[in-house]
Amino acid sequence: MLINGEPGNTISIRDRGLLYGDGVFRTLLVSNGQPQHWPLHYQKLKHDCEALGIACPDFDGLVAELSGLSDAHPDAVLKLIVTRGLSARGYAPVPQAMPTHIWDVAPLPEYPESYALQGVTLRLCELRLGHQPRLAGIKHLNRLESVLAAAECADVAEGLLLDSDGHVIEGVRSNVFLIFNGHLITPDLSRCGVAGVQRDRVMVCARQQGMRIEVRDVELNELFAADEVFLTNSVFGLWPVSHFGQRRWTDFSHAQKIRAWLERSDHG
Amino acid sequence: MLINGEPGNTISIRDRGLLYGDGVFRTLLVSNGQPQHWPLHYQKLKHDCEALGIACPDFDGLVAELSGLSDAHPDAVLKLIVTRGLSARGYAPVPQAMPTHIWDVAPLPEYPESYALQGVTLRLCELRLGHQPRLAGIKHLNRLESVLAAAECADVAEGLLLDSDGHVIEGVRSNVFLIFNGHLITPDLSRCGVAGVQRDRVMVCARQQGMRIEVRDVELNELFAADEVFLTNSVFGLWPVSHFGQRRWTDFSHAQKIRAWLERSDHG
Numbered sequence: 001m002l003i004n005g006e007p008g009n010t011i012s013i014r015d016r017g018l019l020y021g022d023g024v025f026r027t028l029l030v031s032n033g034q035p036q037h038w039p040l041h042y043q044k045l046k047h048d049c050e051a052l053g054i055a056c057p058d059f060d061g062l063v064a065e066l067s068g069l070s071d072a073h074p075d076a077v078l079k080l081i082v083t084r085g086l087s088a089r090g091y092a093p094v095p096q097a098m099p100t101h102i103w104d105v106a107p108l109p110e111y112p113e114s115y116a117l118q119g120v121t122l123r124l125c126e127l128r129l130g131h132q133p134r135l136a137g138i139k140h141l142n143r144l145e146s147v148l149a150a151a152e153c154a155d156v157a158e159g160l161l162l163d164s165d166g167h168v169i170e171g172v173r174s175n176v177f178l179i180f181n182g183h184l185i186t187p188d189l190s191r192c193g194v195a196g197v198q199r200d201r202v203m204v205c206a207r208q209q210g211m212r213i214e215v216r217d218v219e220l221n222e223l224f225a226a227d228e229v230f231l232t233n234s235v236f237g238l239w240p241v242s243h244f245g246q247r248r249w250t251d252f253s254h255a256q257k258i259r260a261w262l263e264r265s266d267h268g
Numbered sequence: 269m270l271i272n273g274e275p276g277n278t279i280s281i282r283d284r285g286l287l288y289g290d291g292v293f294r295t296l297l298v299s300n301g302q303p304q305h306w307p308l309h310y311q312k313l314k315h316d317c318e319a320l321g322i323a324c325p326d327f328d329g330l331v332a333e334l335s336g337l338s339d340a341h342p343d344a345v346l347k348l349i350v351t352r353g354l355s356a357r358g359y360a361p362v363p364q365a366m367p368t369h370i371w372d373v374a375p376l377p378e379y380p381e382s383y384a385l386q387g388v389t390l391r392l393c394e395l396r397l398g399h400q401p402r403l404a405g406i407k408h409l410n411r412l413e414s415v416l417a418a419a420e421c422a423d424v425a426e427g428l429l430l431d432s433d434g435h436v437i438e439g440v441r442s443n444v445f446l447i448f449n450g451h452l453i454t455p456d457l458s459r460c461g462v463a464g465v466q467r468d469r470v471m472v473c474a475r476q477q478g479m480r481i482e483v484r485d486v487e488l489n490e491l492f493a494a495d496e497v498f499l500t501n502s503v504f505g506l507w508p509v510s511h512f513g514q515r516r517w518t519d520f521s522h523a524q525k526i527r528a529w530l531e532r533s534d535h536g
Contacts, residue, residue, distance in 0.1 A: 021289030091418035132398035150359035
């Protein structure tokens, strides 16, 4: 683990990351010593920092740290947290705050191979995501909704989250896509949800292949009616959904085609 | 500072308080070596821990720590944070997690004496609180809305927060009360907002004095029309509002009466 570039595994109890969840994070994969899609992760980190008015750490400094970590842990999951830094008492951020950035390393998760090939069970969470347009899309440290939802769905591969209006938003730790008549549909995340880097990659690949894409409100009955449903995140990549409530899917041809595009672009 | 009863000022970067804001906190005043309203704070801490499924630290252990801190810092603001503790990767809480509890000490804030006597300026924040009934009322560590709101209102005594429906909810770091024809009105906090200990105390005192109390949705135009408006929290106690937009108030007689009740119950 590195804290502001130095080896360490603790932070001050006055860090605003702890006090208020005042920060953002990234989770990325290292495969064969190569960090996957780092430039996209940095772009998203910078975007999220800017949305909260946090000074994003410099690209070159992070690359140097990332390079050392990837050499030491060639197959791992890296987490990068950026907080607004230390604070006196009070919610108001001080403009001169020096951000804290933290790298942590975890082993690759051991998901059953069947998840990617035969699909996963998705279950509807009872928790509904609240609307907060000022924080929507950002991968910030205020993740209590995710914690409560994950607690509900700990016994299935993934939980599905609706918002307070009943629209389909995302998985607990993934983004969700629907295929309808060969078109790609993914929920609008302007009121809640986290817009992942892998979600962007799917849309870029699909667009390059001439697929029609809609980013819009998605009703739950559309999910049941979809030709295919799949989930994405930066660690597991892409999982087709095989079970949701009484609905079963067995044809994952679009999901598999899109995964092939993503893998080609990984090595391209 | 104490971490799990031991002197210290850092926590693990794998503490869920940092990773997800997965915890709750209390801010309380120590005056002349006496922690103010500790039993109420503990009751609220326990309630908030239970709402998140976090094991609340034992009363007696906290009292022993609090006693030492109050002796060492007889006039101070104490902050007590309880997080769900350490975590492996992933949002889902593990049942066997050992909570982390943290005490921090800050000097008394130096508010102008006029705030309590001549009232304060309240300004409407642009940020609207999102609805999340599962977290409403809880003083948890997911405080980005408070941070964004405080950044907007750093140049006035307090900012007023509405919810996404335009209802009056609270101040950035306080609860809000209206007086109408001698009745006390305070916003319903079942969809968003933080229910402070001082808010409870005001309602208990007012009820004991035979005042009629309504806890309900409050419209912004009711605030403009109120005979008096005042703010409460555990550190500053009670501040009447003198200015809000074009509205001026100069009669604070109900607010002053309620403050007198609170002070009598402090020493009773």
